[in-house]
Amino acid sequence: MISEFATTVMHQTPDVQKRCIFVDTRNRAMRQVCQLHLMGIEQDHTPLTLFAPDEIVTKQQFITIIGRMIYGGRGDVDSYATRLFADKIISSKRLT
Numbered sequence: 001m002i003s004e005f006a007t008t009v010m011h012q013t014p015d016v017q018k019r020c021i022f023v024d025t026r027n028r029a030m031r032q033v034c035q036l037h038l039m040g041i042e043q044d045h046t047p048l049t050l051f052a053p054d055e056i057v058t059k060q061q062f063i064t065i066i067g068r069m070i071y072g073g074r075g076d077v078d079s080y081a082t083r084l085f086a087d088k089i090i091s092s093k094r095l096t
Contacts, residue, residue: 002039003032006069012036022051038068043076060095 006012020034020041030051034040039061040051057065060077066089067080075083077095084090 020047
């Protein structure tokens with residue numbers, strides 16, 4: 001799970017004061033990835049109301065999650081793709 005990687009390998013700490021309440025799930029791990037500012041949030045880190053746990057994660061979403069975990073901040077998918085490509089973490093900036 002991405003939250004486990006973020007906390008144990010990347011040594012990130014969830015913001016437990018952040019209220020991440022989703023109407024479509026009560027899963028603790030999903031709340032934690034929101035509190036880690038990785039998933040379930042808008043670009044400005046405002047929590048979403050729907051997590052959509054049964055949806056497939058798109059390439060754009062995955063790039064954003066990895067970018068947020070490595071670089072933090074409030075970047076968009078294009079800026080994260082550019083940085084991940086420059087750092088040789090991904091082999092292409094193409095998002096489609």
